[in-house]
Amino acid sequence: MGVPVSSFNDFRKKLLHVKGKSIIFGFLLFDSRPSQDIVNEFTQKQAPWIDELAKHAGIYFFFPFKSEGKKFSNPSTKITKIFNLSLTRLPGIVLFAPPNKTAAKNHAVYIPLKEQDFNDARIYEPIFIDLFELIRESIRKNQTADKALQQIKKELATLRKKERRRGFAEYIRKGAHLVFIDIPNVITVNFAEGIGRGMADKALGP
Numbered sequence: 072m073g074v075p076v077s078s079f080n081d082f083r084k085k086l087l088h089v090k091g092k093s094i095i096f097g098f099l100l101f102d103s104r105p106s107q108d109i110v111n112e113f114t115q116k117q118a119p120w121i122d123e124l125a126k127h128a129g130i131y132f133f134f135p136f137k138s139e140g141k142k143f144s145n146p147s148t149k150i151t152k153i154f155n156l157s158l159t160r161l162p163g164i165v166l167f168a169p170p171n172k173t174a175a176k177n178h179a180v181y182i183p184l185k186e187q188d189f190n191d192a193r194i195y196e197p198i199f200i201d202l203f204e205l206i207r208e209s210i211r212k213n214q215t216a217d218k219a220l221q222q223i224k225k226e227l228a229t230l231r232k233k234e235r236r237r238g239f240a241e242y243i244r245k246g247a248h249l250v251f252i253d254i255p256n257v258i259t260v261n262f263a264e265g266i267g268r269g270m271a272d273k274a275l276g277p
Contacts, residue, residue: 073122075114075136079146082133089131090169094216095206097125099134100147101162106186110162111135113189124199128207154179162186166206166223168216178220182227 074089076082086096099121101110114121114134125132137143151158154165160183167179182202188194205226206219213219 072131073118073125074131074133075118075138076133076146077136077138077141078144079149082146082150085133086131093130094210094213095130095166095168095219097130097132097164097166097206098147098150099132099162099164100151100156101135101145102147102158103145107162109186109189111137113195121199124203128203129210130206154181156181162189164202166220168220178217178224180220180224180227 072089074085076085082098089096099110099114101107114136118134118136121132121134135143135145135147147161148158150165151161154167156165160181162185163181163183165179165181184198188198205223209219209222209226213222
């Protein structure tokens with residue numbers, strides 16, 4: 072399901088509310104610099120489509136969204152800090168799960184995008200369709216978030232090597248800027264401090 076959020080606190084509350092309803096969560100990150108206005112316009116216009124993609128994939132996917140009559144404070148920079156990402160990496164999509172005490176490592180995967188990609192539906196449609204399909208398949212084949220995220224990372228890397236490339240794979244071939252980042256270790260502490268003890272305590276157990 073697509074989940075629009077108007078602030079960091081709104082994101083935190085909604086994430087706590089849907090915890091346990093999906094093994095993977097996602098967030099479309101972008102900040103308020105003028106060059107990223109196009110990404111903001113994308114979320115405003117394509118919110119229903121984002122919701123359809125997320126429902127199909129079986130995940131809760133968050134994105135900053137300005138609602139009429141409601142105060143807005145983009146939470147992306149705070150979330151970027153939680154995952155130890157540089158602002159130079161924005162815009163992009165982070166896929167993550169709440170920290171798991173029993174996992175050897177807690178993983179997240181970050182996929183940087185480019186602002187201009189959101190100007191052309193012929194570019195962004197196959198990117199989002201193929202990516203959410205990959206998420207859906209990874210969840211279907213794996214019982215845990217950790218294994219699903221590792222498979223996503225593996226499949227994304229594999230796409231680079233395919234001779235025949237369409238959609239997302241073609242985008243990866245043309246875009247040397249696209250980098251896949253695995254973020255172990257920082258997740259548990261940063262979730263506890265950044266998202267709130269309510270989420271971390273439930274995830275980590277006694």
